[in-house]
Amino acid sequence: MSARLLILCPGQGGQHEGMFDLAEGDPAAAALLGGLRARGACANPPYAEHAGQADHAARGGHGLFSNRVAQPMIVAAALVMWEALRSCAPQPALVAGYSIGELAAWGVAGALTPFEAVRLAQTRAELMDQSLATHPGQALLAVTGPHPSRTAALVAACGFHAAIVTGEDSCIIGGLQSSASEATALLAAAGARVTALPVEIASHTPLMACAQAPFADALRAASLHDAQTPVLSGISAARLERREQAIEHLPRQLCETIVWDECMDACAEAGITVALELGPGAALSRMMQARHPGIACRSVADFRSLDGVRAWLRRHCE
Secondary structure (H helix, E strand, C coil): CCCCEEEEECCCCCCCCCCCCCHHHCHHHHHHHHHHHHCCCCCCCCCCCCCCCCCCHHHCCCCCCCHHHHHHHHHHHHHHHHHHHHHHCCCCCEEEECCCHHHHHHHHCCCCCHHHHHHHHHHHHHHHHHHHHHCCCEEEEEEECCCHHHHHHHHHHHCCEEEEEEECCEEEEEEEHHHHHHHHHHHHHCCCEEEECCCCCCCCCHHHHHHHHHHHHHHHHCCCCCCCCCEECCCCCCEECCHHHHHHHHHHHHHCCEEHHHHHHHHHHCCCCEEEECCCCCHHHHHHHHHCCCCEEEEHHHCCCHHHHHHHHHHHHC
16 A cells, blocks of 8 residues: 655644754755745744743743744744655645644645745734733643543633543643633542643634634635645544635634544544654654554654655655
C-alpha cells in the first residue's frame, strides 16, 4: 500500500524564540519569511524579556504568548516550514490544524497564499481580543480524569464550556476567570486534575460569539480558493475542500467545541499512514502517536536539521 501523508498544523502553546530557525536553512523558506516580515505580516523575534512568561499576555504585552503576536507567528511558522519541505514531500492526502492551525491548514492545502493566511490570523486575533471588552477576564483550563461530557456537565453551572476535546479523559474548558476557582473545585472533587493555561482568551466557547460574523466577512473578502487537498474541520472532523466550507467552518470554530479526538480518528479512517507536524512544538504528533500507534508520526521539532526531516519523509513515504 502506498503511503498517505497527513500534514498537521499546531495551535498556540509551543511557540519559542527559535521557531523559525530550522526553516530558515532553506533559501525559499527564508525568502518567504523575509517577505512576510517586510510586509508587516509577521513579527520578528526575539522577545527575550517576555518569552515564556505566562502572565505577560494577561498584562496585554507583546510577547510570544500574546494573542495578537502568537497567532500570526504560528501560522507563518507552519507555512514557512511547509515551503521548506513541500518539494521533497508527496502530495498530502489530508491536512489538519488545531485551533489557529486550521487557518494554516487551508494555506498548506493551497486555498490561501501565506501572506493572506497570516493576515487573516492577525484579523482573527484582533477580533478575539475584542471579545474581552464584552466579557473581560477569561480563562482556559486543561482537565484530565473524567470523560469530557462529564466535565462539561460539572462546570456548566459555572459558565464554563468545553473548548477542545482531546481524548476520552481529557479536554480543555473555557469561561470567565471569576468562576475558574469554583469550576476547579468542582472538578477536583470529582477526581479531575486541572491546570490553568497561559492564555487570556476563552477560545472555542460562546464567549467568542461576537467574533464569528466579522471573521466570516474577512474570509469572504479574502483571496480564498477551493483547497487542492482536503482539510479536516476542527468542529466536525469532516473533510472540507470548497471555499464556502472554509467560510462556514473557520468562523464557527471560534465559538464551538473543537473535537480533536474525532479529527485524529478521522485521519486513521482515511487510511493515513504517515503524519508530519510542521511545528512549533510536537503536541499534535504525540497525541496522534498515542491514539493511533500504527501511524508513523513526527514533528519537525524532533529534528536537528531539514535534511533529517527530509530523510524521514523519504523513508516513510517512498
